Amino acid sequence: MRSLERHRDVGAYALGVLDEAESFRFEDHLMECPQCAAQVTEFGPAARQLMLYRRATPRFVHPMAQPGPRLLDRLLGELTVRHRARRRRLLYGLAASVVLAVAAPALTAFAGHGEPASRVTAATDPGTGVWARVTTEDGDSGSLMRLEVKDASGPHSCRLVVVGRDGSEQVVGGWSVGTRDTGTTMTMAGSTMHPDQIAHYDVRTTDGQRLVSLDPS
The missing domain is CATH 1.20.5 (Single alpha-helices involved in coiled-coils or other helix-helix interfaces)
Known part of the structure; x- marks a missing residue:
């Protein structure tokens, strides 16, 4: 390569883009050319800035x-x-x-x-204003019941009484009602009577007052 072309490689050498053989030949030229050596020194700060920029920039894919x-x-x-x-x-x-x-x-x-569907019976007593609903399911040894009651006539203690078609009675549940209780009381109960053996359900106070009666028929 002629000397003029060597001079043009100053920037490429300073930036490190020459291949190994070209760099080796340009370094031989530097030993004989003070002008190129001075220019390589002048390129030093710019080369360092470009190196820092390259390290701080993610690698890219050529378009x-x-x-x-x-x-x-x-x-x-x-x-x-x-x-x-x-x-x-x-x-x-x-x-x-x-x-x-x-x-x-x-x-x-x-x-x-x-299995037969649940039997739901509900009623409201016009005198006491007590509302009740009984959901009954037939079981192997009798009936399973869920009682829901709204009773604002308290305070008193109450019972759920199951009355059979033969006149027999069973007390199957009990609870207490507070003064001006406007909430719904729910209780679970069970009876040895099957649903078809039950004549009606009574919600009574412990002293025997009937608050509401529910007839499933």
Whole structure:
């Protein structure tokens, strides 16, 4: 390379963009050219600033870069996996819909031949203003009951009395009502009588006053 071309490599050398062979030849030139040596020294601060900028800036992708075959294969593979997963989810959803559609009539038929539905009885006494609702379910050894009461006629203690069709009575629950109690009291109870053996339910005070009577028939 001629001497003039060597002089032009000062900037490239200072910035470190020459390859190893070109750098070796330019360093031989520096030993004989005080002018290029001075220019390399002058380029020092600028080269250091560019080096700091490069270290502080994330690496970039060249705008003309193109994906290699391995990258394309990997992307196509990921797309295939996603499409297969989406297709499986769609098939599972369709299968679940078919199962529900087939099972619905069977479930309805089973429900129709299962245990009898709960019996709900509610009433409000016009004299006392007490409201009550009893939900009764038939059990193996009798009836299971849930009682809800709204009673603002307190204070007093109350009982739930189950009266059978044969005239027998069973006290199956008790609770207390405060003064001007406007809330709903709920209690669970049980009786040895089955629902078809019960004539009515009475909510009474402990001294025998009937607050409300509920007839399930």
